Amino acid sequence: MFPVIPNPTTDKVAAKFTDKDLLRRSASTIQAPAQRQPEVAKLIDVSKCIGCKACQVACLEWNDLREDVGVNTGVYDNPHDLTANSWTLMRFTEWENPQTGNLEWLIRKDGCMHCEDPGCLKACPSPGAIVQYTNGIVDFVKDNCIGCGYCVKGCPFNIPRISKADNKAYKCTLCSDRVAVGQGPACQKACPTQAIVFGTKDEMTKWADKRIADLKSRGFDKAGLYNPPGVSGTHVMYVLHHADKPSLYAGLPDNPRISPIVEMWKGMSKYAGMAIVGLSAVAGVVHYLFAGPNRVSAEDEENAEKLAGGKS
């Protein structure tokens, strides 16, 4: 069993990280502090998940959110997708393992992966609407969000959702408010089987190694850690029994990375665009300096008069 994070003191605790600990800030150039906070991570052990949805409840509860009453379409997923209020969602997959002939019930807790290289932050046009703390947490700052939905296009995991109520983007905060005072995320706290554990990224990687060794000893020889290098690793990681095929788990991307279209949109097209517009403005000024105004001469007016004859 992973050592349980003790209950918090009721005394006032100073926040462990603040706005001074920003690694990245959307649409802004910032100087990151020289010293990084220890990187944190949430480890989701899919093999231990029983699909109870306590994490979903805890998330709604802690963040004071309500989900609309939905409709049952014959699947366990409830709600059917992430929403502006449901920042985490159990996704259920029934898979027949061709090697063993067993029906496997793969349950993955979906939500923000807190990428080390966050696509949402790269896409965001509003200064400070998305921030990344030096401990790795990627957070949306509601006051600065303009609701454009660019983060949705930037995300390789299809996580952010725009609220119909206030037109702002929402997603899992990794309970940055709880982590700031030394607590684990609400979902981790509520998990009855320790399928969700929380700590520093190093601790989580080591714990995952133990779990993977255990799974391998039980015949899951492809068990492994999901910490995709395409986004420079994530601060939410999975232990998967079939780590060779992440997409089995309700379409978890096999090789996530920021889409090259987004890279082009947020990179080259900006510089090329500003250069083209700037050059055309300069060309206008230069042309005017050399050619001068194109004026109608008195002769032109006389010719027009002759042409018009007495008809004007």
Added chain:
Amino acid sequence: MSEADHGARVRVRRYSGTARLNHWVVAITFVGLMLSGMALFHPSFFGLTALFGGGQMTRWLHPWMGVVLSVAFLGLFLRFFWQNLPEGTDFVWLARIRHVLSGKEEYLPEVGKYNAGQKFVFWSQFVLISVMLVTGIGLWDQGLAWVAQTFGFVPTMDQRRWAALLHGSAAILAVTIWIIHVYAAIWVRGTMSAMISGMVTGGWGWRHHRKWLRKEVGNRG
């Protein structure tokens, strides 16, 4: 009367009141779209959102201005479509672009209502605005909801990413064409009055659009 008039006594009507109104609706929404679009295009222009009442308001207003512009531009398109069809002399005009730029119009063929440059502005803006309309709806939650309801079409995430890239790229080109359009109106003196009072002097017509002037004079009978 402006200094360019040289006491012109012949005046020719170039644009009706409704054509001018239509043009200025397009012009005002274009500038509004350009400024709000720049704010979302690059962080260094984000301060422009203050003109529209903040970031949220800018994000809300931009697509609606786009809808107004699209409808108004369609008006201009239908109004001026026939006069902007390419003709043989356009290629001669383009081949002699050197003389155009140095203002030596005596070396150019006689031009009808629009020269090849104006036609280029007309058609390129038509294409670019069409691209921005389609991709703009793809970036607009309310627009996409309408598309899903009306046509049952929901774009994939990659299609939305393409929409973002194409929308910005088309906007760059449209702004470049707009700079050419505005510059030409400033450079060629006596042009502005065509879109303000609707009238140009006979000399302006003789110099820049002689074929058009001949036709107008002919029509007066």
